[in-house]
Amino acid sequence: MRPPIAFSRLGYAYVLASCVLLLTGGCATVQTDPLSAWNDGKVKQEIVSFVAKVTTQCSPDYVPVPERIATFDNDGTLWAEQPMYFQLIFALDRVKALAPQHPEWKDKEPFASLLKGDVKGALAGGEKAIVEILLTTHTGMTNAEFEAIVREWVATTKHPRFGELYTSMVYQPMLELVAYLRANGFKTYIVSAGGIEFMRPWTERIYGVPPEQVVGSSIKTRFEMRDGRPELFRLPEINFIDDKAGKPVGINEFIGRRPIAAFGNSDGDLEMLQWTTMSGGVRLGLIVHHTDAEREYAYDRNTEFGKLDQALDAAAVNKWTVVSMKDDWKRIFAFQ
Amino acid sequence: MRPPIAFSRLGYAYVLASCVLLLTGGCATVQTDPLSAWNDGKVKQEIVSFVAKVTTQCSPDYVPVPERIATFDNDGTLWAEQPMYFQLIFALDRVKALAPQHPEWKDKEPFASLLKGDVKGALAGGEKAIVEILLTTHTGMTNAEFEAIVREWVATTKHPRFGELYTSMVYQPMLELVAYLRANGFKTYIVSAGGIEFMRPWTERIYGVPPEQVVGSSIKTRFEMRDGRPELFRLPEINFIDDKAGKPVGINEFIGRRPIAAFGNSDGDLEMLQWTTMSGGVRLGLIVHHTDAEREYAYDRNTEFGKLDQALDAAAVNKWTVVSMKDDWKRIFAFQ
Numbered sequence: 001m002r003p004p005i006a007f008s009r010l011g012y013a014y015v016l017a018s019c020v021l022l023l024t025g026g027c028a029t030v031q032t033d034p035l036s037a038w039n040d041g042k043v044k045q046e047i048v049s050f051v052a053k054v055t056t057q058c059s060p061d062y063v064p065v066p067e068r069i070a071t072f073d074n075d076g077t078l079w080a081e082q083p084m085y086f087q088l089i090f091a092l093d094r095v096k097a098l099a100p101q102h103p104e105w106k107d108k109e110p111f112a113s114l115l116k117g118d119v120k121g122a123l124a125g126g127e128k129a130i131v132e133i134l135l136t137t138h139t140g141m142t143n144a145e146f147e148a149i150v151r152e153w154v155a156t157t158k159h160p161r162f163g164e165l166y167t168s169m170v171y172q173p174m175l176e177l178v179a180y181l182r183a184n185g186f187k188t189y190i191v192s193a194g195g196i197e198f199m200r201p202w203t204e205r206i207y208g209v210p211p212e213q214v215v216g217s218s219i220k221t222r223f224e225m226r227d228g229r230p231e232l233f234r235l236p237e238i239n240f241i242d243d244k245a246g247k248p249v250g251i252n253e254f255i256g257r258r259p260i261a262a263f264g265n266s267d268g269d270l271e272m273l274q275w276t277t278m279s280g281g282v283r284l285g286l287i288v289h290h291t292d293a294e295r296e297y298a299y300d301r302n303t304e305f306g307k308l309d310q311a312l313d314a315a316a317v318n319k320w321t322v323v324s325m326k327d328d329w330k331r332i333f334a335f336q
Numbered sequence: 337m338r339p340p341i342a343f344s345r346l347g348y349a350y351v352l353a354s355c356v357l358l359l360t361g362g363c364a365t366v367q368t369d370p371l372s373a374w375n376d377g378k379v380k381q382e383i384v385s386f387v388a389k390v391t392t393q394c395s396p397d398y399v400p401v402p403e404r405i406a407t408f409d410n411d412g413t414l415w416a417e418q419p420m421y422f423q424l425i426f427a428l429d430r431v432k433a434l435a436p437q438h439p440e441w442k443d444k445e446p447f448a449s450l451l452k453g454d455v456k457g458a459l460a461g462g463e464k465a466i467v468e469i470l471l472t473t474h475t476g477m478t479n480a481e482f483e484a485i486v487r488e489w490v491a492t493t494k495h496p497r498f499g500e501l502y503t504s505m506v507y508q509p510m511l512e513l514v515a516y517l518r519a520n521g522f523k524t525y526i527v528s529a530g531g532i533e534f535m536r537p538w539t540e541r542i543y544g545v546p547p548e549q550v551v552g553s554s555i556k557t558r559f560e561m562r563d564g565r566p567e568l569f570r571l572p573e574i575n576f577i578d579d580k581a582g583k584p585v586g587i588n589e590f591i592g593r594r595p596i597a598a599f600g601n602s603d604g605d606l607e608m609l610q611w612t613t614m615s616g617g618v619r620l621g622l623i624v625h626h627t628d629a630e631r632e633y634a635y636d637r638n639t640e641f642g643k644l645d646q647a648l649d650a651a652a653v654n655k656w657t658v659v660s661m662k663d664d665w666k667r668i669f670a671f672q
């Protein structure tokens with residue numbers, strides 16, 4: 001039975017009112033400014049506008065909550081990555097700690113240089129040297145043992161320039177952004193070239209990102225019953241490199257959905273940004289550009305760690321949002 | 337300042353009252369019987385008692401919500417796996433569909449036997465033959481294309497004995513159990529030897545398990561920009577086998593937390609059950625024993641698909657809950 005006209009009109013008015021309420025709700029959120037560490041301007045406006053579009057039920061660009069997936073690179077996007085990736089600093093510290101058990105390292109590169117304090121010389125061996133350092137220091141124990149080592153290092157070791165714990169070297173505006181997206185129904189993932197087991201012990205506490213939402217590089221592990229207890233042993237063999245073209249692969253394998261927003265800062269994030277933004281629909285691709293030598297670091301096309309070259313060019317072509325840390329961020333670190 | 341005794345007593349009474357309320361709440365939940373397809377008895381009691389222990393805040397065995405991880409095998413645990421794994425039936429169907437494009441298959445095993453209708457002959461080649469059939473039928477296209485093929489097959493193909501869609505071959509008591517755990521704050525994961533991309537297109541609709549909570553076997557994929565669009569191509573190379581000792585490895589890689597409850601039905605689930613239950617704390621390990629030839633199938637130690645032998649012995653030693661489908665389940669399939 002067709003409802004009387006009066007009821008029908010009421011129904012229509014109700015739908016309209018709902019939309020108005022929703023829109024007002026959206027505005028109210030903005031007014032309390034969940035992004036208070038961001039300067040007002042084009043970049044902040046692009047973020048807020050994207051979130052409004054995909055979360056407003058009356059919007060043609062509305063995205064249901066389960067599909068609101070956002071992926072964040074870690075090094076250089078959520079926390080700093082200079083003077084070198086923090087995980088590499090951790091690995092160098094481990095070499096020093098393990099040296100007494102490895103007298104043979106005195107004559108073996110890259111360890112010999114490292115133990116003489118010549119980091120540059122040790123890393124001159126390039127990717128091969130770095131992989132050897134990582135595999136040597138990150139394997140040969142159970143996952144639980146490795147986690148304990150990471151926890152202790154993270155709780156005690158300080159950044160050489162800023163004198164703060166590495167977990168304090170996180171960008172306040174990005175913490176706000178992660179929380180803002182979550183408050184708007186997003187599931188926020190880390191998708192990093194960093195080691196998955198190096199990040200998981202602290203990402204929940206620092207970023208509010210639980211272990212099951214951390215995607216990263218990994219080494220192979222082997223299950224074994226030892227003295228009646230099940231253990232996972234870390235093997236000196238790479239399992240997966242979650243970098244560059246590996247990021248969409250990792251995202252697909254772990255999440256099985258395509259993100260609608262992706263955040264990075266280097267060429268390692270190029271393919272993740274392409275995967276996220278170039279298949280139709282309103283999408284947000286964002287690059288953090290390190291432009292603030294005073295409060296943090298300034299680098300892009302010519303740097304050993306966190307090179308931003310191709311992805312910066314691609315950002316212009318694809319209209320990705322580019323954040324200038326110097327101009328767009330009111331604060332960088334909480335301790336400043 | 338120490339509070340006056342009256343206030344202190346009031347506080348104590350309040351805590352007690354909270355506990356009573358919580359316990360009552362627990363009882364109320366049981367009274368509505370979210371497990372109505374389960375016969376009353378020891379097995380059902382063990383499940384309910386476990387959930388009460390880990391979810392009652394006053395219990396010494398209380399587990400906070402984020403750590404309530406439950407992992408479910410799929411084949412033979414959530415849906416049937418006879419007369420053979422459904423994904424293998426899918427692969428055989430794909431061989432037939434692709435045969436016109438592969439005239440060379442007429443003279444090449446295992447395809448030649450298959451195309452003559454001799455499934456037994458084709459599978460006589462063992463694991464090697466099965467892997468060849470799977471790789472041939474599951475790769476050589478984009479992930480999106482593969483997903484479309486799976487969706488169509490799942491929507492149209494019926495089980496040879498029961499004449500129902502494969503997605504109707506799911507166990508009602510297990511659907512109840514998955515929902516019951518979720519209602520009690522659990523995150524429910526599938527951890528299956530089946531292909532991750534074969535399951536993800538329908539697990540959310542059938543089990544309420546979203547793609548990001550499906551762990552499974554996978555082939556390698558390659559990211560590529562093609563005609564300006566990002567694609568993931570499926571390569572004829574195995575990436576990960578999520579079976580036996582691979583299950584704890586997969587759980588650790590994808591979830592990064594140890595489950596507190598695990599559900600399986602075959603020797604392929606043994607290590608997942610060990611990993612889940614044998615490291616202290618109140619844990620639930622459960623095995624579905626196929627004992628009902630009339631309503632489903634009866635098999636355990638001697639079967640080609642879903643062999644339950646070592647894990648059945650381990651269940652007795654480790655006090656895992658063993659479900660007899662015949663005795664413990666009031667209903668099996670919704671269509672019965």
